[in-house]
Amino acid sequence: MRRSAIGRIWPGATAVVLFLAFVFPVYWMFATAFKANKDIVGDTPVWFPSSPTTEHFRRAVEADGFWTFVTNSLITTLVAVALSLVIALLASFAIARMRFRGRRGFILVMMMAQMAPWEVMTIAYYMMVRDADMLNSLPPLIAIYTLCVLPFTVLTLRGYVAAVPKELEESAMVDGCTRPQAFVRVIFPLLAPGLMATSLFGFITVWNEFPYVLILSKDPAAQTLPLWLTGFRTTFGDDWGATMAASSLFAIPILILFVILQRRAVGGLTSGAVKG
Numbered sequence: 001m002r003r004s005a006i007g008r009i010w011p012g013a014t015a016v017v018l019f020l021a022f023v024f025p026v027y028w029m030f031a032t033a034f035k036a037n038k039d040i041v042g043d044t045p046v047w048f049p050s051s052p053t054t055e056h057f058r059r060a061v062e063a064d065g066f067w068t069f070v071t072n073s074l075i076t077t078l079v080a081v082a083l084s085l086v087i088a089l090l091a092s093f094a095i096a097r098m099r100f101r102g103r104r105g106f107i108l109v110m111m112m113a114q115m116a117p118w119e120v121m122t123i124a125y126y127m128m129v130r131d132a133d134m135l136n137s138l139p140p141l142i143a144i145y146t147l148c149v150l151p152f153t154v155l156t157l158r159g160y161v162a163a164v165p166k167e168l169e170e171s172a173m174v175d176g177c178t179r180p181q182a183f184v185r186v187i188f189p190l191l192a193p194g195l196m197a198t199s200l201f202g203f204i205t206v207w208n209e210f211p212y213v214l215i216l217s218k219d220p221a222a223q224t225l226p227l228w229l230t231g232f233r234t235t236f237g238d239d240w241g242a243t244m245a246a247s248s249l250f251a252i253p254i255l256i257l258f259v260i261l262q263r264r265a266v267g268g269l270t271s272g273a274v275k276g
Helices: 002-034 037-041 055-061 066-097 103-115 118-131 138-163 166-174 179-190 192-208 211-216 225-231 240-274
Strands: none
Touching (some): 066 103, 066 179, 066 192, 118 138, 138 192, 211 225
8 A cells, every 4th residue: 555655646746846847947037037136146045026126127128139139039930930831841741642762761861850969060051151151141040940940840740641541632632622722621721730839849949049140140130039148248247137037038939839839739749759
Protein backbone atom coordinates (compact mmCIF):
# COMPACT_ATOMS: atom_id res chain seq x y z
CA MET A 1 0.00 0.00 0.00
CA ARG A 2 2.81 2.39 0.88
CA ARG A 3 4.61 1.77 -2.39
CA SER A 4 1.36 2.23 -4.26
CA ALA A 5 0.74 5.59 -2.56
CA ILE A 6 4.28 6.75 -3.36
CA GLY A 7 3.82 5.63 -6.96
CA ARG A 8 0.72 7.82 -7.24
CA ILE A 9 2.28 10.85 -5.56
CA TRP A 10 5.71 11.20 -7.16
CA PRO A 11 4.54 11.86 -10.76
CA GLY A 12 2.34 14.71 -9.57
CA ALA A 13 5.07 16.07 -7.29
CA THR A 14 7.58 15.95 -10.14
CA ALA A 15 5.13 17.79 -12.40
CA VAL A 16 4.62 20.50 -9.78
CA VAL A 17 8.38 20.98 -9.32
CA LEU A 18 8.94 21.22 -13.08
CA PHE A 19 6.02 23.63 -13.43
CA LEU A 20 7.43 25.92 -10.74
CA ALA A 21 10.92 25.74 -12.25
CA PHE A 22 9.63 26.89 -15.64
CA VAL A 23 7.06 29.41 -14.43
CA PHE A 24 9.07 31.15 -11.71
CA PRO A 25 11.47 33.00 -14.08
CA VAL A 26 8.47 34.30 -16.02
CA TYR A 27 6.79 35.45 -12.83
CA TRP A 28 9.99 37.11 -11.63
CA MET A 29 10.33 38.96 -14.93
CA PHE A 30 6.79 40.37 -14.78
CA ALA A 31 7.03 41.10 -11.04
CA THR A 32 10.33 42.95 -11.44
CA ALA A 33 8.85 45.04 -14.23
CA PHE A 34 6.36 46.49 -11.71
CA LYS A 35 8.76 46.93 -8.78
CA ALA A 36 10.23 50.24 -7.68
CA ASN A 37 13.97 50.63 -8.18
CA LYS A 38 14.66 50.33 -4.44
CA ASP A 39 13.01 46.90 -4.42
CA ILE A 40 14.96 45.74 -7.48
CA VAL A 41 18.45 46.67 -6.28
CA GLY A 42 17.92 45.95 -2.58
CA ASP A 43 19.90 43.28 -0.75
CA THR A 44 16.73 41.44 0.32
CA PRO A 45 14.63 39.87 -2.46
CA VAL A 46 11.14 41.36 -2.76
CA TRP A 47 8.76 38.64 -3.90
CA PHE A 48 5.79 40.92 -4.56
CA PRO A 49 5.90 44.57 -5.70
CA SER A 50 5.32 46.64 -2.56
CA SER A 51 4.42 49.76 -4.52
CA PRO A 52 3.65 48.74 -8.13
CA THR A 53 4.73 51.21 -10.80
CA THR A 54 4.47 51.40 -14.59
CA GLU A 55 7.44 53.75 -14.91
CA HIS A 56 9.65 50.99 -16.31
CA PHE A 57 7.12 50.25 -19.07
CA ARG A 58 6.97 53.94 -19.94
CA ARG A 59 10.75 54.12 -20.31
CA ALA A 60 10.74 50.96 -22.43
CA VAL A 61 8.03 52.17 -24.81
CA GLU A 62 9.62 55.62 -25.10
CA ALA A 63 13.04 54.17 -25.95
CA ASP A 64 14.54 55.31 -29.24
CA GLY A 65 13.23 53.33 -32.20
CA PHE A 66 10.78 51.19 -30.21
CA TRP A 67 8.05 51.21 -32.85
CA THR A 68 10.62 50.66 -35.62
CA PHE A 69 11.82 47.51 -33.86
CA VAL A 70 8.23 46.34 -33.31
CA THR A 71 7.38 46.88 -36.98
CA ASN A 72 10.53 45.07 -38.17
CA SER A 73 9.86 42.10 -35.88
CA LEU A 74 6.25 41.79 -37.03
CA ILE A 75 7.21 42.05 -40.71
CA THR A 76 10.02 39.49 -40.56
CA THR A 77 8.07 37.07 -38.38
CA LEU A 78 4.74 37.15 -40.22
CA VAL A 79 6.26 37.07 -43.71
CA ALA A 80 8.72 34.27 -42.85
CA VAL A 81 6.00 32.15 -41.25
CA ALA A 82 3.60 32.74 -44.16
CA LEU A 83 6.24 31.85 -46.75
CA SER A 84 7.25 28.70 -44.88
CA LEU A 85 3.62 27.56 -44.64
CA VAL A 86 2.96 28.08 -48.35
CA ILE A 87 6.13 26.29 -49.43
CA ALA A 88 5.68 23.52 -46.85
CA LEU A 89 2.09 22.86 -47.94
CA LEU A 90 3.20 22.17 -51.50
CA ALA A 91 6.29 20.19 -50.47
CA SER A 92 4.45 18.08 -47.89
CA PHE A 93 1.73 17.24 -50.42
CA ALA A 94 4.35 16.12 -52.94
CA ILE A 95 6.19 13.99 -50.36
CA ALA A 96 3.04 12.38 -48.94
CA ARG A 97 1.12 11.78 -52.16
CA MET A 98 3.71 11.28 -54.90
CA ARG A 99 6.31 8.59 -55.35
CA PHE A 100 9.45 9.85 -57.06
CA ARG A 101 13.11 8.89 -57.17
CA GLY A 102 15.04 10.34 -54.25
CA ARG A 103 11.95 10.84 -52.07
CA ARG A 104 13.41 9.09 -49.01
CA GLY A 105 16.71 10.87 -49.47
CA PHE A 106 14.89 14.19 -49.58
CA ILE A 107 13.09 13.39 -46.33
CA LEU A 108 16.41 12.40 -44.73
CA VAL A 109 17.98 15.68 -45.83
CA MET A 110 15.07 17.61 -44.33
CA MET A 111 15.53 15.77 -41.03
CA MET A 112 19.25 16.52 -41.03
CA ALA A 113 18.56 20.17 -41.76
CA GLN A 114 16.11 20.26 -38.83
CA MET A 115 18.70 18.78 -36.47
CA ALA A 116 21.58 21.01 -37.58
CA PRO A 117 22.13 24.05 -35.33
CA TRP A 118 21.55 27.42 -36.95
CA GLU A 119 24.97 28.65 -35.89
CA VAL A 120 26.83 26.36 -38.31
CA MET A 121 25.48 28.40 -41.24
CA THR A 122 26.14 31.85 -39.79
CA ILE A 123 29.38 32.53 -41.66
CA ALA A 124 28.03 31.18 -44.97
CA TYR A 125 24.86 33.29 -44.72
CA TYR A 126 26.86 36.38 -43.80
CA MET A 127 29.17 35.99 -46.80
CA MET A 128 26.26 35.47 -49.20
CA VAL A 129 24.35 38.48 -47.87
CA ARG A 130 27.50 40.61 -47.89
CA ASP A 131 28.39 39.64 -51.47
CA ALA A 132 24.83 40.45 -52.53
CA ASP A 133 25.20 43.89 -50.88
CA MET A 134 22.07 43.29 -48.78
CA LEU A 135 23.39 43.81 -45.27
CA ASN A 136 21.26 46.00 -42.99
CA SER A 137 17.99 45.08 -44.69
CA LEU A 138 15.02 42.90 -43.85
CA PRO A 139 14.70 40.64 -46.97
CA PRO A 140 17.80 38.53 -46.12
CA LEU A 141 16.52 38.00 -42.58
CA ILE A 142 13.13 36.93 -43.91
CA ALA A 143 14.74 34.47 -46.35
CA ILE A 144 17.01 32.97 -43.68
CA TYR A 145 14.21 32.64 -41.13
CA THR A 146 12.03 30.96 -43.74
CA LEU A 147 14.75 28.41 -44.45
CA CYS A 148 15.29 27.79 -40.73
CA VAL A 149 11.66 26.91 -39.93
CA LEU A 150 10.90 25.19 -43.23
CA PRO A 151 12.20 21.65 -42.41
CA PHE A 152 10.06 21.34 -39.28
CA THR A 153 7.03 22.71 -41.11
CA VAL A 154 7.41 20.30 -44.04
CA LEU A 155 7.94 17.24 -41.85
CA THR A 156 4.99 18.06 -39.60
CA LEU A 157 2.53 18.84 -42.40
CA ARG A 158 3.64 15.72 -44.27
CA GLY A 159 2.17 13.61 -41.48
CA TYR A 160 -1.15 15.40 -41.75
CA VAL A 161 -1.36 15.12 -45.53
CA ALA A 162 -0.51 11.41 -45.35
CA ALA A 163 -3.27 10.90 -42.76
CA VAL A 164 -5.98 12.23 -45.10
CA PRO A 165 -7.45 9.26 -47.02
CA LYS A 166 -6.76 9.41 -50.74
CA GLU A 167 -10.35 8.38 -51.35
CA LEU A 168 -11.57 11.82 -50.23
CA GLU A 169 -9.40 13.52 -52.79
CA GLU A 170 -10.34 11.03 -55.51
CA SER A 171 -14.05 11.46 -54.74
CA ALA A 172 -13.74 15.22 -55.13
CA MET A 173 -11.98 14.75 -58.47
CA VAL A 174 -14.70 12.34 -59.64
CA ASP A 175 -17.26 15.01 -58.76
CA GLY A 176 -15.52 17.43 -61.10
CA CYS A 177 -12.77 19.05 -59.05
CA THR A 178 -9.29 19.41 -60.46
CA ARG A 179 -6.40 18.27 -58.26
CA PRO A 180 -5.67 21.83 -57.02
CA GLN A 181 -9.38 22.32 -56.26
CA ALA A 182 -9.52 18.99 -54.40
CA PHE A 183 -6.48 20.04 -52.37
CA VAL A 184 -8.00 23.43 -51.45
CA ARG A 185 -11.53 22.15 -50.72
CA VAL A 186 -10.84 18.75 -49.16
CA ILE A 187 -7.29 18.44 -47.83
CA PHE A 188 -6.55 22.01 -46.76
CA PRO A 189 -9.42 22.28 -44.20
CA LEU A 190 -8.26 19.04 -42.56
CA LEU A 191 -4.77 20.46 -42.05
CA ALA A 192 -5.89 23.21 -39.66
CA PRO A 193 -4.35 21.65 -36.49
CA GLY A 194 -1.04 21.08 -38.25
CA LEU A 195 -1.03 24.61 -39.67
CA MET A 196 -1.65 26.05 -36.21
CA ALA A 197 1.09 23.95 -34.64
CA THR A 198 3.68 24.83 -37.26
CA SER A 199 2.72 28.51 -37.38
CA LEU A 200 3.07 28.75 -33.59
CA PHE A 201 6.46 27.05 -33.70
CA GLY A 202 7.59 29.29 -36.55
CA PHE A 203 6.35 32.45 -34.85
CA ILE A 204 8.15 31.66 -31.58
CA THR A 205 11.35 30.66 -33.39
CA VAL A 206 11.56 33.73 -35.61
CA TRP A 207 10.29 36.18 -32.97
CA ASN A 208 13.04 35.11 -30.55
CA GLU A 209 15.91 34.84 -33.05
CA PHE A 210 18.96 36.91 -32.06
CA PRO A 211 22.32 35.85 -33.66
CA TYR A 212 21.43 36.45 -37.32
CA VAL A 213 19.97 39.91 -36.81
CA LEU A 214 22.98 40.80 -34.66
CA ILE A 215 25.40 39.81 -37.40
CA LEU A 216 23.51 40.92 -40.51
CA SER A 217 21.92 44.18 -39.31
CA LYS A 218 24.06 46.91 -37.78
CA ASP A 219 21.61 49.63 -38.76
CA PRO A 220 18.87 50.17 -36.11
CA ALA A 221 16.37 50.74 -38.93
CA ALA A 222 16.73 47.04 -39.89
CA GLN A 223 16.94 45.50 -36.43
CA THR A 224 14.32 43.57 -34.47
CA LEU A 225 13.10 43.41 -30.88
CA PRO A 226 15.68 40.91 -29.51
CA LEU A 227 18.40 43.49 -30.16
CA TRP A 228 16.20 46.19 -28.64
CA LEU A 229 16.31 44.28 -25.36
CA THR A 230 20.08 44.78 -25.13
CA GLY A 231 19.85 48.57 -25.14
CA PHE A 232 18.70 49.37 -21.60
CA ARG A 233 21.91 50.68 -20.07
CA THR A 234 22.53 53.91 -18.23
CA THR A 235 25.66 55.65 -16.94
CA PHE A 236 25.10 53.72 -13.71
CA GLY A 237 24.93 50.28 -15.36
CA ASP A 238 22.05 48.06 -16.46
CA ASP A 239 18.53 49.41 -16.03
CA TRP A 240 16.97 46.19 -14.74
CA GLY A 241 13.50 47.62 -14.30
CA ALA A 242 13.27 48.80 -17.91
CA THR A 243 14.93 45.59 -19.10
CA MET A 244 12.33 43.44 -17.36
CA ALA A 245 9.52 45.67 -18.63
CA ALA A 246 10.91 45.41 -22.17
CA SER A 247 11.22 41.63 -21.81
CA SER A 248 7.60 41.44 -20.62
CA LEU A 249 6.41 43.44 -23.62
CA PHE A 250 8.48 41.19 -25.86
CA ALA A 251 6.92 38.03 -24.37
CA ILE A 252 3.29 39.19 -24.41
CA PRO A 253 2.60 38.49 -28.15
CA ILE A 254 3.88 34.93 -27.78
CA LEU A 255 1.83 34.34 -24.65
CA ILE A 256 -1.32 35.67 -26.32
CA LEU A 257 -0.76 33.55 -29.42
CA PHE A 258 -0.09 30.45 -27.35
CA VAL A 259 -3.22 30.93 -25.27
CA ILE A 260 -5.29 31.28 -28.44
CA LEU A 261 -3.79 28.30 -30.26
CA GLN A 262 -2.50 26.06 -27.45
CA ARG A 263 -5.24 23.41 -27.61
CA ARG A 264 -4.98 22.81 -31.34
CA ALA A 265 -1.23 23.44 -31.41
CA VAL A 266 -0.38 20.76 -28.84
CA GLY A 267 -2.61 18.25 -30.63
CA GLY A 268 -1.09 19.28 -33.92
CA LEU A 269 2.47 18.72 -32.76
CA THR A 270 1.75 15.26 -31.33
CA SER A 271 -0.38 14.11 -34.27
CA GLY A 272 2.02 15.38 -36.90
CA ALA A 273 4.88 13.58 -35.18
CA VAL A 274 3.32 10.11 -35.45
CA LYS A 275 1.24 10.15 -38.61
CA GLY A 276 2.57 9.36 -42.04
